[in-house]
Amino acid sequence: MPYRRVVQKTIRLSIRKYSQLCKHLNLESVISGELTGNTATPIGQTGWRLELEVKTFDLTPRGKARNSRSLFSSFAYASASSSELISRQNPANASSSSTFLWGDAETNITVSVQTVAENGDLFVRMSAPATYSYFGVGIGNGMNNAVMFIAYSEENGQDIILSARTSKSHVEPVYSAALDAAISSDLPPNDPTPNGIRNGTYFLSFRLPAFASSSFAQTVAFxxxxxxxxxLFALGSPNHIPYGRFLNKNAPLRQHNYYGRFSVDMPAATAKTAAQGGFATFGFGTQMKGAAPVGEIKKDKDRASAAHGILMILAFLVVFPSGVLVNKLFGKVKIHAGVQTLGLVIVIVGVGVGGYVSSCYNRSNKARSPxxxxxxxxxxxxxxxFALGILxxxxxxxxGMPTKLLAPHKKYLGPLVILAGLVNTSIGFRFALTGYWNIIFVPLVLLMxxxxxxxxxxxxxxxxxxxKNREGKPMGTEQLQPPGFVPGQLWPQQPLPTAGGTARGVGGGDVELQRWETTESRRGDPPGYDLGMQPTAPRQMV
Incomplete structure (x- = not known):
């Protein structure tokens, strides 16, 4: 026997799922029983998710559990389609615009466009999460010979900068002052989505006067x-946000995080006259209409920039200091040379990768930055x-003697190069718009x-x-002291061997003594030397 109860719950749903279920979901096939007094009231928007307060009666057999999320989600999607969930689109003029929607578990974007046949004006509305450093929409078959309209935050975090750019290949687009694009200031007074950043979302509407007849339209085959x-569309990597003096229409951008293509049915998005077109006649669409994705929407990663940074950190923070420690603590010259050679190779590879990265960005393609x-x-x-070390x-x-090259190699140039490399790595983080990494890098440098x-x-x-332990001992005395040596006594203390005996040689072996080398021989005649004279007896002492 079913029972009747009132259930109220607040749920958060993505706009994309909302749009899909509004189109495909049959409420009665999900919830059985008589439903009365059902309501779904929008209470706000958080980022790219909608907050709904759902109140309904649940008619299910007593004792049987029901998936409350699927119940509320299903009802909310179906009922909200007729509510003021997000008043982005004017239903009376829905046929004069086309809308592209895309989203996944991390993001959601909306692009609605309209063109006017009478004067060639192009109207664009675009929204995306403001957690991304920029949101761009372009016209063209790819980045080669495309025009792009890129939005990013002002320093106050509420206003938006619109930068119109052109692109020649898969590199950072270049700002073009000739491309007339400006944020529209003539939105209707009651427009529910004015330009700016609200609840963590970009909302931007802009107009391109007579774009259909411009030279840019011919370039992109509009x-x-x-x-x-x-x-085209692209979302910039999170946290790579321009700052300070870079915050203008020519602000530096990092490689995108998401990118993809979509097609638009332009006749379905065309208003015949200027009076029938404009932002007063269409808003942000809530359903995919007159548009479709082309190919796969891809998530991108800037691996080259990361590789350049990792290689330089590895060389100057790990490899070079390790080579110094090997030589300083253990005196292993060959290992020291091998480690420093490895560091040099890593730096050369890192410079090559950095050269490639530099060619992809406007701020670095001429190699003029500090x-x-x-x-x-x-x-x-x-x-x-390296050359000084080898010589x-x-x-x-x-x-077998140190040279004059040792001081420049070891005391001056070596420490200076390592220090300069560490400082330049820190500068590189800011140059790459990732200065927050210095919070980790600087303490590691101090530790090193x-x-x-x-x-x-x-x-x-x-x-x-x-x-200190060697003080007072002549160098090498351990090797010069004979067996039986006692400090403070005359040397030698042992009697000399007799004739025909042996004595310990320098090399450690026994040596047979000659007659004149014995004690007895010294009492007789000494050996003669062929010096042309005869030896004489010693004079008697008085």
Whole structure:
């Protein structure tokens, strides 16, 4: 026996799912029984999700559990289609615009367009989550020879900058002042989606006067009579937001996070006269109409920039300091040379990757920034450092003495190059619009400096102790002392061997003594030397 109860719940639903279920869902096939007093009231919008307060009667057999989320979601989608859920579209003029919708678990975008046959004006409305650094819509078959309209936040986080740009290939688009695009200031007074950022969402409406007859339209093959006019869209990577002096229409942009293409049925989006068109006649569509995705919507990653940064951090923060420690603590010259050579190779590869990344962005394709100039100088200094190390080592192996090249190699150029590399890495984070990584990088640099300096202190302490233990002992006395040596007594203390005996040689073996080398022989005649004279007896002492 079914029972009757009132259930009220607040749910959050994506606009995309809302649109799909509004179109395809049959409410009665989901909820059985008599439904009365059902309501779905919009209470706000959070980012790209809608908040609905749903109140309904649940008629289910007693004792049987029901999936409350599917019940409320189904009812909310179906009932909200006739409500003021988001008043983005004027139903009376819905036929004069086309709308593209796309979204997944992370994002949701809306693009509604209209063109006017009488004067060639193009009207565009676009919205997307403001968590992305920018949202762009373009016209063309790809980035090559495309026009793009890119929106990103002002410094106050509420207003929007619209940047009209052109693109020649798969690189950062270039701002074009000749492309007449401006944020519309003539929206209807009661427009529910004025320009700006609200509840974490971009809302932007702009107009391109006489675009259909412009040279840009010819470049991108814009055809108002085409049923499959090609459009593009892109979402910038989160957190890579321009700041400070970069915040203008020519602001630097990072590689997109999402990108894709869609086609628009332009005849379905055409108003015949100016009086029948304009933002007063259409709003943001809530359902896909007159548009369709082309190909796969892709999620992109800027791997080259990440690889450049990782290689440089690895070289200057890990490899080069490790080579210094190997030589300072253990005196392993060959290992030191091998580690530093590895660091040089990593830097060369990193510079090559950085050159490729630089070619993709307007701010770096001419190699005039401080980060790039300092990087080139560091690479030259590293090559000079490597050459000095090789020359010093070859001379030392040949002569066994340190050379004048040791001081520049070890005391001056080496530490200076490592320090400059670390500073330039920090500058590079800001140059790449990812300055927040310095919050992690700078403490790691300080830790590395502490370790290297600490190793030097420990080495000096150990060497000092060893030197102190050797004080008062002539160098090499351990090897010069004969067996049986007692400090403070004359040497030798043992009797000399007799004739025909043996004595311990320098090499450790026994040596047979000659007659004149014995004690007895010294009492007789000494050996003669062929010096042209005869030896004389010693004078008697008085």
């Amino acid at each position: 055809d108002p009579s085409s049923n499959t006019q090609s459009f 980060h790039q100039i300092i990087g080139i100088i560091i690479l030259i200094a590293l090559l000079a450092q 010093h080592h070859r001379s030392y192996m040949k002569n 400096v502490f370790i290297v300096l600490g190793a030097g202190v420990v080495k000096r302490f150990v060497c000092g102790r060893r030197q």
